[in-house]
Amino acid sequence: MKEIKMFQQPTPAEPGMLDVAVGPHTRLGAGIAPVTQRWVLALLPAIAASFYYFGPAALRVFGLSVCFAVAFDLLAEKLAPSRDLTSNWSSVLLALLLAFMLPLDAPWWLILIGCFFMVIVGKKLFGGVGAYPVQPAVLSFAILELSWPGRMDNTGALLTLDWPVTMVEPLRLLKSMGAGAESQYQWLDLLLGRQVAGTADGMVLFVLLGGLFLLLIRQIQWQLPAGFFIGLLGMATLMHLIDPDTFGSPMFYLLSGGTLFMGFFLITDHTTSPVNRLPMLLFGFLAGVLLILIRGYSNHVDGIAYAVLLANLCSPLLDMIKPKVKGVEDV
Amino acid sequence: MGHATYDEKYIMQGLLSLFRKKGKVSDSMNHDPVIHQVDDPDQVVIPLDYPHRVRYLPTVKAGDTVRKGQVIGRSRLGNCTLATISGKVREITSVWTAQSVHSPAVVIDNDGGSPMALEEIFDGPVPPDNLELSVDRIRAAGVNPPWAFTGRDYGEGEIEDLPPIETVIVTGVRQESTILTSQLLLEQQADKVAEGLRRIAAQLPEARIWLTAPEHFRSWAEPTFSELATVDFLPELYSARIEREVVTRLFGRRIPSRDNYRYHGIGVMDVEYLLAMVDALDGVSPFLQKCLTITGDTIDQAVTVRFPLGSSLEYILSSQGLQLSDFTRPVVGGPMMGFAQYSGKTPITYNNGIFLIAGDVAPFDSSAPCIFCGRCTRVCPVNIQVHLVNRMIEFGQIEATRELNPEACHECGLCAHVCPAQRPIVQLLHFCNHEMSHGERYTWTGGGAS
Numbered sequence: 165m166k167e168i169k170m171f172q173q174p175t176p177a178e179p180g181m182l183d184v185a186v187g188p189h190t191r192l193g194a195g196i197a198p199v200t201q202r203w204v205l206a207l208l209p210a211i212a213a214s215f216y217y218f219g220p221a222a223l224r225v226f227g228l229s230v231c232f233a234v235a236f237d238l239l240a241e242k243l244a245p246s247r248d249l250t251s252n253w254s255s256v257l258l259a260l261l262l263a264f265m266l267p268l269d270a271p272w273w274l275i276l277i278g279c280f281f282m283v284i285v286g287k288k289l290f291g292g293v294g295a296y297p298v299q300p301a302v303l304s305f306a307i308l309e310l311s312w313p314g315r316m317d318n319t320g321a322l323l324t325l326d327w328p329v330t331m332v333e334p335l336r337l338l339k340s341m342g343a344g345a346e347s348q349y350q351w352l353d354l355l356l357g358r359q360v361a362g363t364a365d366g367m368v369l370f371v372l373l374g375g376l377f378l379l380l381i382r383q384i385q386w387q388l389p390a391g392f393f394i395g396l397l398g399m400a401t402l403m404h405l406i407d408p409d410t411f412g413s414p415m416f417y418l419l420s421g422g423t424l425f426m427g428f429f430l431i432t433d434h435t436t437s438p439v440n441r442l443p444m445l446l447f448g449f450l451a452g453v454l455l456i457l458i459r460g461y462s463n464h465v466d467g468i469a470y471a472v473l474l475a476n477l478c479s480p481l482l483d484m485i486k487p488k489v490k491g492v493e494d495v
Numbered sequence: 496m497g498h499a500t501y502d503e504k505y506i507m508q509g510l511l512s513l514f515r516k517k518g519k520v521s522d523s524m525n526h527d528p529v530i531h532q533v534d535d536p537d538q539v540v541i542p543l544d545y546p547h548r549v550r551y552l553p554t555v556k557a558g559d560t561v562r563k564g565q566v567i568g569r570s571r572l573g574n575c576t577l578a579t580i581s582g583k584v585r586e587i588t589s590v591w592t593a594q595s596v597h598s599p600a601v602v603i604d605n606d607g608g609s610p611m612a613l614e615e616i617f618d619g620p621v622p623p624d625n626l627e628l629s630v631d632r633i634r635a636a637g638v639n640p641p642w643a644f645t646g647r648d649y650g651e652g653e654i655e656d657l658p659p660i661e662t663v664i665v666t667g668v669r670q671e672s673t674i675l676t677s678q679l680l681l682e683q684q685a686d687k688v689a690e691g692l693r694r695i696a697a698q699l700p701e702a703r704i705w706l707t708a709p710e711h712f713r714s715w716a717e718p719t720f721s722e723l724a725t726v727d728f729l730p731e732l733y734s735a736r737i738e739r740e741v742v743t744r745l746f747g748r749r750i751p752s753r754d755n756y757r758y759h760g761i762g763v764m765d766v767e768y769l770l771a772m773v774d775a776l777d778g779v780s781p782f783l784q785k786c787l788t789i790t791g792d793t794i795d796q797a798v799t800v801r802f803p804l805g806s807s808l809e810y811i812l813s814s815q816g817l818q819l820s821d822f823t824r825p826v827v828g829g830p831m832m833g834f835a836q837y838s839g840k841t842p843i844t845y846n847n848g849i850f851l852i853a854g855d856v857a858p859f860d861s862s863a864p865c866i867f868c869g870r871c872t873r874v875c876p877v878n879i880q881v882h883l884v885n886r887m888i889e890f891g892q893i894e895a896t897r898e899l900n901p902e903a904c905h906e907c908g909l910c911a912h913v914c915p916a917q918r919p920i921v922q923l924l925h926f927c928n929h930e931m932s933h934g935e936r937y938t939w940t941g942g943g944a945s
């Protein structure tokens with residue numbers, strides 16, 4: 165039986181005693197909690213924008229989601245102790261990511277079920293933070309979308325809102341009307357988040373701000389979003405050139421729905437994205453291409469969830485492209 | 496280094512690293528360029544055993560009176576270690592050295608006696624082109640450059656011959672950014688360094704000679720040394736200064752990470768020993784004192800001292816007005832590859848720096864799960880897939896790591912330095928390599944469950 169030392173944090177040395185730690189003696193790391201807290205910080209602009217547009221209704225979705233997720237996480241920690249502690253904030257981050265994609269009127273039980281699948285099935289059953297094969301929030305969202313398609317209706321959720329824009333999801337209108345739907349929307353509206361989407365994933369500009377923050381503090385690697393946007397815009401341009409009547413312009417795909425949210429927050433998840441530089445670029449590229457293919461040729465309207473899940477599954481394969489270890493063959 | 500908290504440091508590092516290359520630790524410290532002389536202590540402890548380098552046998556016994564400069568230990572090849580103060584041999588005991596090795600040692604109590612006169616130690620300068628006499632002299636003076644080890648003189652068996660030296664690398668800059676001894680000496684005694692390079696060329700006419708120097712010395716170091724050695728300038732980055740990587744680049748071939756350079760015909764030598772060698776050959780002084788840089792998170796100005804070999808850690812710090820009780824962790828060596836000391840009594844000998852840590856700075860966190868962010872893998876100078884290897888080891892999959900070549904690791908510590916979860920990555924890799932080379936089954940007890 166292996167000895168499991170859990171919940172042991174480094175304790176300060178007694179006064180007068182010397183601390184015999186092992187090197188390196190300077191560390192940039194500060195624990196997993198600060199990492200996830202920075203991600204939460206990066207989500208705040210979009211959360212604020214959502215609150216500004218939708219009022220307390222947005223906070224209800226975020227609040228319920230975080231409460232349920234943390235409760236499930238705590239429960240799992242009590243029942244099956246592991247090194248994935250609730251105090252590492254990962255369930256808070258996942259809950260917020262899930263809430264971003266949920267419709268504004270998501271009932272409490274839907275959020276509860278979503279959090280159950282996310283925390284218990286998506287995260288804990290696979291071994292906790294760092295061990296899941298696909299992004300748990302996206303997994304849970306996909307399960308909800310397939311199980312309760314009627315309740316996951318963004319257009320219905322925002323019916324009562326009085327906005328001077330077309331109150332249909334841009335991608336849904338694109339799917340039913342063809343490329344002509346683009347004329348129904350203003351670029352500025354799409355950019356500022358005045359579009360029918362989930363609770364906060366359509367807040368394009370504010371998601372972009374958060375994403376740039378993550379890039380700036382080097383929480384995410386530039387290769388992932390870069391590959392993603394190259395893949396997305398390239399594939400969208402190709403399809404637009406082939407059939408300009410059916411498929412929208414690349415910019416329309418970029419600004420509508422949760423595209424930027426996916427590029428900066430979903431595919432960049434540490435655990436489910438590749439580690440080496442070239443694979444990261446390819447992974448992003450693959451996710452972008454998949455997203456456009458799903459949007460263009462499937463029955464799903466947005467499809468960020470399926471693109472992320474499929475790309476996540478390819479991540480270990482892509483990571484097989486790795487640099488050669490130095491000093492193995494020539495000694 | 497200021498007083499920033501770890502969090503502030505982390506964010507600042509993240510922001511700054513946008514404009515820098517990877518693996519930045521810290522450099523261009525605020526430092527005192529003067530090398531301060533430390534007085535003779537009341538007691539010195541001189542270890543006799545340096546694993547995989549040399550083992551001295553004591554030539555004195557407890558109760559003997561020795562004088563400063565007298566030989567107290569000699570290896571079978573004739574390499575000597577000298578008494579660094581005059582006094583009485585209290586005992587020959589065993590100590591725990593700063594490199595975390597148990598070693599026999601000679602303890603000498605200072606009695607204020609007179610040092611040995613130069614005429615008693617040396618008979619004048621050695622003719623520069625006489626290799627045999629030169630080697631004898633530098634052995635007797637306790638300098639011991641790589642070519643004074645002509646055989647594998649460690650352990651009990653036969654002395655195995657080592658290959659002749661074809662490449663000499665004189666390091667004018669240390670890999671750890673907190674150690675300034677070499678660059679200060681290189682700057683302040685450039686003429687003597689040039690003389691030393693000439694001596695090497697005379698002793699080893701066949702060898703290629705390299706000198707490494709900090710990038711900001713280029714303007715004057717290039718004209719001064721370019722005729723004597725090929726000068727290689729290193730930037731202010733730990734990842735670009737890791738000694739094994741520099742040696743690989745200059746030598747053109749990689750030495751297995753556990754092998755001594757000397758076994759491959761390479762002599763790596765610090766500027767300080769070069770200067771000591773010049774002194775020994777000129778008959779000016781034997782090698783009794785060594786330089787060392789003291790710095791730390793809460794020390795505003797790094798200070799470099801010259802101290803008698805075998806002084807205790809406590810004594811060296813107190814000579815500079817520093818109290819060990821103000822710090823929680825004294826690290827001998829630099830912050831990346833240095834060893835934390837458990838006691839202030841540890842004798843300091845061939846060490847280049849002391850890095851002092853105050854307050855409760857987190858060591859590794861053995862319970863932190865890996866989040867697979869991959870920083871370790873991207874920063875690794877030898878391209879090991881660290882994120883995979885360290886997890887495999889944690890779960891006992893030692894055999895599975897073989898195809899990922901963890902043996903290429905030379906434990907520079909960059910992976911653990913950047914790890915956001917503060918995982919013991921270097922220790923995991925060390926454990927894996929130890930187990931692979933010794934075939935013993937241990938269980939890593941830091942984790943086990945995820």
